[in-house]
Amino acid sequence: MSETATPAAPAPAPAAGTPTATPKKRGGPPKPLIVLVIVAAIGYGVWKEFLQPAPVPEGVVQLSGRIEGDDSAIAPKTAGRIAEIRFREGDMVKAGETIATLDDSQTKSREDQARSSVSEGDARVTLAERQIAVLQEQLRENELQMERRSMPTAACGKPKPTSRPLRRSWRSRKPP
Numbered sequence: 001m002s003e004t005a006t007p008a009a010p011a012p013a014p015a016a017g018t019p020t021a022t023p024k025k026r027g028g029p030p031k032p033l034i035v036l037v038i039v040a041a042i043g044y045g046v047w048k049e050f051l052q053p054a055p056v057p058e059g060v061v062q063l064s065g066r067i068e069g070d071d072s073a074i075a076p077k078t079a080g081r082i083a084e085i086r087f088r089e090g091d092m093v094k095a096g097e098t099i100a101t102l103d104d105s106q107t108k109s110r111e112d113q114a115r116s117s118v119s120e121g122d123a124r125v126t127l128a129e130r131q132i133a134v135l136q137e138q139l140r141e142n143e144l145q146m147e148r149r150s151m152p153t154a155a156c157g158k159p160k161p162t163s164r165p166l167r168r169s170w171r172s173r174k175p176p
Contacts, residue, residue: 074099080106 056062080102087099 076102078102078107080104 082100083103084101085099086097086101087093093099
């Protein structure tokens with residue numbers, strides 16, 4: 001059972017004057033390839049115009065990644081005991097949100113203490129003003145008495161006492 005190949009007979013030559021049937025040759029690239037290139041060009045134009053990120057200024061490094069804040073320093077303006085904690089570890093917190101509430105009883109007691117100090121100071125000021133008024137009245141009375149003493153006796157109706165000036169000098173003194 002051996003098979004032998006027999007050569008095929010050549011095709012008869014066409015007769016003169018009859019049209020010959022030649023196989024079609026492709027003249028260019030296939031149509032799906034042209035459509036693909038056009039779609040890619042349109043896609044690139046849209047990306048370039050609308051989706052391309054803005055260029056990074058010189059001196060700035062652009063990186064991609066994830067930033068994790070492991071530790072955050074929280075400093076309240078006043079000291080006190082924590083009354084309420086509103087977030088747990090790992091919760092997302094936005095800027096300006098209240099994380100914890102402090103017990104304000106200590107602050108209120110300090111405020112009350114300061115208010116009482118202020119009212120005590122006001123009372124001291126009032127007392128000092130009263131004392132100043134009394135002393136000014138005493139000063140005015142003393143000045144009036146001094147004026148009465150320095151007035152001539154004729155105005156008072158009493159005889160003026162005569163006083164002689166003391167004339168002592170160290171020369172007129174006799175030794176003992």
